[in-house]
Amino acid sequence: MEIMEVVENYTSCYMGLQNLWKNNKKKEFVQVLQKSLSCAPNPFKLALVCIKLCPDLFKSKNNGMAVAVALELQSFLSKQEKCYSGCLTEEMQIDVFHLAVRQKNTGMMRVLTKVYQLGDVREQLIPTLHAMIVEQQYKEVCTLATLLDLQEHFPTQELIVPLFCLDRLCLADEFLASSPKHQKELVIFIDSVIGKEPETSLILEKFNITDIGKFKPSKVLCNVLGRLLKRFQLDMSLCPHLYKRRSVGGLRYLFYKYYIEKGLQTTAFHSLVEDAVKETPDLKYTLVNLFCEYCDPHSALPYIHKYQMKSEKLPHSIRDVMLACPSLDQVYSCQIATKVAPEECWDEDEISYPLSICQENIILIDSMEEFERCMIEVSKSPVLGLDSEWKPTFGIGAGEQVSLMQIATATHAYLIDIMSLQPLLDNSHWSQLGNIFTDANITKLGYGIKSDFKILAKLHPDLKKLLTTPKNIIDFDQTKTVLLELLPDIFSFNTSVYKGLSDLVYRCFGKPLNKSEQFSNWANRPLSRSQKLYAALDAVCLMDIYGYLNAKSQELGCSDWQNLKMSTPQPNPKTVKKSKKKEPSPDKTSVVQRRQGPIVAKDFHVVCDTMLQGLAKKLRLCGIDAVALENDQTSDDCIDFYEKERRYVLSRGTAYRRLVKYIPAEYICHVESEGARQQLEEVMAIFNVKLSPSDLFARCTKCNSGSYINVPPAIIRKVRENQEKVEYVPDEWMDFGEERINLISGVTENGVKLQIEKLILAVVEKAEVLYICARCGRCYWEGSHQERAFKEIITQFLDTENTDVYSKTSGSSSDSNSYKTYSRCEDVNRSTVQPLKSGNLGTRPLLDHRKSRNIEYIHKK
Numbered sequence: 001m002e003i004m005e006v007v008e009n010y011t012s013c014y015m016g017l018q019n020l021w022k023n024n025k026k027k028e029f030v031q032v033l034q035k036s037l038s039c040a041p042n043p044f045k046l047a048l049v050c051i052k053l054c055p056d057l058f059k060s061k062n063n064g065m066a067v068a069v070a071l072e073l074q075s076f077l078s079k080q081e082k083c084y085s086g087c088l089t090e091e092m093q094i095d096v097f098h099l100a101v102r103q104k105n106t107g108m109m110r111v112l113t114k115v116y117q118l119g120d121v122r123e124q125l126i127p128t129l130h131a132m133i134v135e136q137q138y139k140e141v142c143t144l145a146t147l148l149d150l151q152e153h154f155p156t157q158e159l160i161v162p163l164f165c166l167d168r169l170c171l172a173d174e175f176l177a178s179s180p181k182h183q184k185e186l187v188i189f190i191d192s193v194i195g196k197e198p199e200t201s202l203i204l205e206k207f208n209i210t211d212i213g214k215f216k217p218s219k220v221l222c223n224v225l226g227r228l229l230k231r232f233q234l235d236m237s238l239c240p241h242l243y244k245r246r247s248v249g250g251l252r253y254l255f256y257k258y259y260i261e262k263g264l265q266t267t268a269f270h271s272l273v274e275d276a277v278k279e280t281p282d283l284k285y286t287l288v289n290l291f292c293e294y295c296d297p298h299s300a301l302p303y304i305h306k307y308q309m310k311s312e313k314l315p316h317s318i319r320d321v322m323l324a325c326p327s328l329d330q331v332y333s334c335q336i337a338t339k340v341a342p343e344e345c346w347d348e349d350e351i352s353y354p355l356s357i358c359q360e361n362i363i364l365i366d367s368m369e370e371f372e373r374c375m376i377e378v379s380k381s382p383v384l385g386l387d388s389e390w391k392p393t394f395g396i397g398a399g400e401q402v403s404l405m406q407i408a409t410a411t412h413a414y415l416i417d418i419m420s421l422q423p424l425l426d427n428s429h430w431s432q433l434g435n436i437f438t439d440a441n442i443t444k445l446g447y448g449i450k451s452d453f454k455i456l457a458k459l460h461p462d463l464k465k466l467l468t469t470p471k472n473i474i475d476f477d478q479t480k481t482v483l484l485e486l487l488p489d490i491f492s493f494n495t496s497v498y499k500g501l502s503d504l505v506y507r508c509f510g511k512p513l514n515k516s517e518q519f520s521n522w523a524n525r526p527l528s529r530s531q532k533l534y535a536a537l538d539a540v541c542l543m544d545i546y547g548y549l550n551a552k553s554q555e556l557g558c559s560d561w562q563n564l565k566m567s568t569p570q571p572n573p574k575t576v577k578k579s580k581k582k583e584p585s586p587d588k589t590s591v592v593q594r595r596q597g598p599i600v601a602k603d604f605h606v607v608c609d610t611m612l613q614g615l616a617k618k619l620r621l622c623g624i625d626a627v628a629l630e631n632d633q634t635s636d637d638c639i640d641f642y643e644k645e646r647r648y649v650l651s652r653g654t655a656y657r658r659l660v661k662y663i664p665a666e667y668i669c670h671v672e673s674e675g676a677r678q679q680l681e682e683v684m685a686i687f688n689v690k691l692s693p694s695d696l697f698a699r700c701t702k703c704n705s706g707s708y709i710n711v712p713p714a715i716i717r718k719v720r721e722n723q724e725k726v727e728y729v730p731d732e733w734m735d736f737g738e739e740r741i742n743l744i745s746g747v748t749e750n751g752v753k754l755q756i757e758k759l760i761l762a763v764v765e766k767a768e769v770l771y772i773c774a775r776c777g778r779c780y781w782e783g784s785h786q787e788r789a790f791k792e793i794i795t796q797f798l799d800t801e802n803t804d805v806y807s808k809t810s811g812s813s814s815d816s817n818s819y820k821t822y823s824r825c826e827d828v829n830r831s832t833v834q835p836l837k838s839g840n841l842g843t844r845p846l847l848d849h850r851k852s853r854n855i856e857y858i859h860k861k
Contacts, residue, residue: 010040010049017050021065030072037076042087044116047073048096058102070111077115085117093121101132101140109140113147122148129154138163142175151175156185157203164190165207165215169224176232183232187239190225194218195241218245223631247280250394251287257519259294262751264519267528271521272392277307285313297321351749352514353505355537356544357411362536364527366417368424374407374414375432381409383443384436385542388452389535391523402455403522407436408539415535418459419523427462434466437473444470445542447501448477474562476545480504481644482564483549490552490561497707497750497775505541508548513541566646598688601695606683607641609651614676615683620704622680623695627704635659642667650683697780705775709739709748713767716756719746739774752777 013036020029033050037043047069051057056064077084096116103109112118118125125148132141133154141159145151160182163169176183192200196212209215216224225242228234236243254272258264264272277283284307291300292315300318303309311319365374378384385408390400405416436442437453446452457464480503483490491507498506502513517534527535553561605625608616616628627647629637635655641647642663649668651659656670669686673679683689699706715734722732722744732743740749747753755777767781 010046011053013046014050014053017069018053018065021068029068033069033072034076037073043073043076043084044087044092047115048092051099057099058104062105062107064105067105067108067111070108070115074111074115088117090121090124092116093118094124097121097125097128101128101137101144103140106143109143110147113144119148122150126150126153133159133162136162138166138168139171142172146175146178151179151182156182156189160186161189161203162207165204165209180232183228183234184238187225187228187232187234190221190228191239191241194221194225194239194245219631222246244280244282246394247276247283248286250392251276251283251290253394255290255294259296260753262753263516265516265530268517268520271524273303275391275521275523277303281307284309288314288318292317301325351511353509353511353537353541355533355540357413357536357540359533361412362415362532363412364415364417364532366420368421368429371416371421371425371429374416375429375436377412378407378409378414378436379439379442381442383445383543383546384409385445385539385546386449386452387446387535387538387542388456389520389522389538390455391521392519400455401523402459404527404535405456406535406539408536408543410543413536413540415527415532417525417527419525422459425460427460430460430463431466434463437470438466440471442472443546444473445546446473446475447504447542449473449475474546476501476504476542478644479562480507482566483561485566485646486564487553487556487558487561489556490549490558492552497705501538501541504545508545513537598690601689601691602698604687604689605645605647606650607638607647609635609638609649609655611652611655612650612671612679615650615671615679616704617701618676618680619683620699620701621697622684622689622691623698623706624689625699625704625706639663648687700773700776700778700780702778703773703776705773707774708780709736709741709772709774711736711741711754711770711772713770715741715743716754716759716770719743719754720756722746748774748777750774755779 017029017033020032037046040046050069051066054066057066093116096112097118100109100112129141129144138159145154160172163172193212204212222242222245225239229236254269258269273287277287284303287303288300291297297318298321365371387406388402389404390402393400402418405418407414407416437444453467457467488494493507493510496503496506498512502515506512517531520531549561553559601623606619607627608629610629610631610633613628616626619626627641635651635658638649638651638659639662642649649659649663650671651668652671660668669683671679671682673682723746733740734743746756752775754772756779759779771780
């Protein structure tokens with residue numbers, strides 16, 4: 001095509017450009033367009049004519065001709081020294097604006113706004129944008145208002161609240177990011193929704209939302225609000241209702257931890273409770289109600305006296321206790337003396353792992369001189385064990401702040417009192433501490449050390465900078481996973497019911513850590529003796545594990561245990577490159593093709609995203625090891641489970657589309673069905689899972705444990721009778737296979753409380769045996785209602801070979817009889833079924849757990 005020096009016929013220019021575009025001559029297209037723009041008296045008009053004539057103008061395509069013309073115009077103007085501003089008329093700008101508002105492609109909208117300088121006429125565009133809000137074009141208004149810097153002209157309730165109500169708040173991300181005013185107004189509005197304020201209800205009614213609870217549950221609103229506060233770095237004081245809910249939730253958790261889990265020392269419990277009420281005085285009456293709820297009204301009396309609570313606002317049960325007490329003053333004084341004088345007992349016992357250094361070698365560092373001496377000593381050690389402690393915050397206040405840092409050498413444990421030292425240390429001291437982490441000559445040991453780095457980085461900018469490039473770090477959290485897969489014989493004990501660092505210590509030495517002070521008030525000073533011992537042990541045990549692994553690996557002839565790595569299957573680079581251009585689509589058939597052979601249920605290990613918690617419980621009923629993410633976890637945790645444990649990831653929706661970029665396709669599945677029952681059938685079919693009779697109900701639906709204790713009903717009755725006795729009864733233990741149960745308290749040797757308080761006596765009388773989960777204490781017994789619920793699944797996925805074996809054992813000759821023999825308790829031939837072993841349900845009949853719900857049991861006096 002020949003181009004004249006002055007191009008006047010813009011339409012003919014477009015026809016030539018279109019011909020080049022259709023023939024995929026992109027290089028020639030760019031050359032001709034750039035030459036046309038340079039020859040045109042008004043390049044803005046030339047480009048606008050071409051853009052209007054493009055057939056793909058209003059399609060959401062990034063590689064269309066209209067987008068290409070706009071980008072070339074932008075490139076042309078950026079290279080020209082000549083000023084073309086006089087060619088841009090107001091009429092043309094308004095014309096371009098009407099094109100921009102109709103764009104589905106946000107990128108095209110941005111280019112048009114910038115190239116045609118729509119900001120110069122933004123005041124004239126405001127009425128049009130307001131009219132678009134009436135038409136519910138919220139996305140376009142948010143984008144254009146941000147690009148034109150017009151946020152202040154659009155009230156939060158007019159633009160952002162509708163998006164929140166429509167659950168499309170993500171469309172306003174860019175708008176909110178550049179408008180602090182709207183950020184604050186939004187979080188204040190959501191907080192008022194949580195508090196159910198009348199003014200908020202009137203606003204929501206405009207969007208046909210009359211029931212706030214059905215609109216969004218309070219828990220969901222709190223999570224959304226928490227993420228917004230963190231994202232915009234806003235102060236919690238803007239959200240009093242959220243602050244109160246989290247404070248109440250934190251207080252409730254303290255009571256559950258103390259009375260139910262028995263995971264808190266008495267001193268730590270009262271210290272944390274007092275801090276909670278001190279920070280939120282409105283909690284004092286909630287505190288009293290909780291003592292009543294947990295049947296311990298006497299413990300509320302000192303707080304009633306201390307905070308001068310009005311008797312008319314107290315529960316009747318508390319008033320009765322107060323009348324029976326001689327004097328609140330005496331009770332208060334007695335309680336304080338009990339709490340302050342004797343410290344909590346934290347003596348080493350035969351069950352827990354002992355401290356391997358002398359207690360005299362535990363040194364508390366709380367002065368400048370001691371800190372400097374400590375840094376000199378630890379810098380000489382070739383290996384260091386590192387840990388840190390902080391007070392639990394329950395998501396309120398300024399967040400976690402390190403209170404204590406532990407550094408262990410071969411002979412000493414240094415407890416660095418960060419709370420006391422922080423105002424005294426200068427830049428050089430923080431750099432001195434940070435240099436330990438960057439010294440390649442010192443091996444640093446930790447467990448989940450990244451979380452410690454994250455909290456430590458908040459202490460000082462110099463320390464934060466040095467923590468970004470740590471050297472010679474061994475994180476035993478990751479090392480344990482690798483060793484369990486590649487070198488399991490390095491551990492002396494292969495099975496464990498513990499978690500975290502305590503699990504690793506048990507696998508090495510056969511004893512767990514004493515974690516009674518883990519959940520403690522580390523911000524309280526002075527530190528108690530038990531806190532010091534606990535803190536020292538957490539760091540010293542890392543040194544012990546390091547020495548154990550070195551010695552054990554020498555015996556096994558694998559001294560390079562530190563550098564063992566699991567082979568991670570890498571996806572095809574071409575596939576990854578292609579997925580960037582096109583968003584991955586959930587495809588079930590591709591997964592089916594990868595699963596040609598069947599997979600046995602007991603070998604099928606999965607992790608379910610937060611949207612599939614119900615599916616996880618169904619999978620456990622089939623004996624499948626299914627971890628379910630909690631509500632406060634994110635999809636990133638699925639990646640961790642895949643990397644550490646090679647679990648198959650089950651997800652759906654946007655979470656799946658994100659995860660599939662990081663997890664190989666053969667290890668992730670998109671679940672399309674809605675109901676948990678349908679989801680179970682879908683997953684079983686996709687992965688070709690085969691069940692055997694011993695798989696069904698082989699795992700606890702609550703905690704995913706596969707270990708059970710078989711307890712006769714007579715023992716359960718005896719435990720309940722003992723718990724109802726008022727007089728003191730000495731402890732009485734009884735062995736059940738590999739487990740021991742205290743017949744007085746109903747607690748196992750591992751500290752698991754049997755959940756028997758709510759068991760119906762009639763059920764206990766009829767059952768021949770109760771199956772108690774060894775991890776959470778949940779109770780199961782034989783039943784037959786599962787036959788109706790799982791008959792189709794069992795007949796469809798039951799392994800025919802295992803079924804035949806079981807049929808012969810049971811005296812049955814057909815598959816249907818085999819199923820009937822297994823599923824119905826009254827048809828089981830008990831003389832031919834293998835006897836149950838402690839911790840293994842084997843080929844037991846189906847269990848009925850309908851009446852054993854997740855109930856919070858009250859610790860009765």
